């Protein structure tokens with residue numbers, strides 16, 4: 135297990151000098167967030183990212199994410215062009231020593247919340263999602279009223295995109311994902327890269343757009359599309375858990391045994407209503423998930439990939455990117471380290 139922390143680059147409120155001081159953290163998960171989806175990631179930019187991280191005695195353990203252009207998800211006329219670009223970026227990353235790439239196949243929106251500072255009883259704040267609140271958000275003016283999205287899309291662009299998805303139902307989206315994987319996975323395998331799809335967050339349709347990576351059946355279907363260890367999962371516990379039927383320790387066990395977990399996101403949540411949940415501190419006692427059972431399943435399988443604590447709460451007056459402060463993620467890292475050390479002891 136390569137314990138890692140997500141790092142958003144030099145603009146991140148949490149510098150690499152701080153990340154290096156968290157015991158047991160070996161690397162960071164990073165990306166080139168200023169490059170538009172579909173554009174090629176240049177070798178020199180990748181090299182520069184790797185160098186910055188290595189200068190702090192850390193490793194770039196995974197890329198999160200190498201985004202998939204909407205045309206690929208829609209199955210539009212330019213998808214081959216964008217898949218060609220994707221493959222060039224993938225090869226450039228592999229040449230720089232990257233071995234794990236996270237991506238997702240969510241139409242238009244990726245992670246979506248309705249409250250970025252939901253107050254918990256202890257005064258901490260966290261991210262929350264409530265489906266009824268989401269339904270009340272008016273998208274005619276774009277994403278300005280969608281927490282965390284701001285000016286990402288104006289009303290017109292969003293309308294165009296939603297129209298482009300009008301003919302894309304769940305089965306069509308699966309077809310488009312399969313088309314993408316059948317071209318990309320053989321290249322990844324040849325380059326020694328493991329691709330890991332991130333589950334949809336939340337794991338259900340939002341704003342009338344299809345979402346397919348939502349449960350165990352979807353993960354089984356995904357790994358069967360191309361039978362290769364390069365066709366793996368970025369198994370995010372907190373993204374799948376809002377569906378109470380998703381048994382996370384069982385799913386982690388199932389896919390870890392098959393060596394299909396490329397990358398792990400460890401996060402706890404509490405379901406507080408129908409299609410409603412908020413994030414919590416990492417320990418089992420703080421949320422709905424049995425975190426020890428999840429870590430045990432990974433440990434038992436000999437998991438050696440990157441693993442990161444996922445979103446943290448905001449505590450101790452910290453300010454920064456919601457979910458990505460230092461303090462609570464460092465507590466999560468310490469908690470994971472403790473479980474891993476206990477499981478690695480001969481006495482257990």
Ligand SMILES: [Mn+2]
Nearest residue numbers: 370373399444
């Ligand atoms: Mn995640």
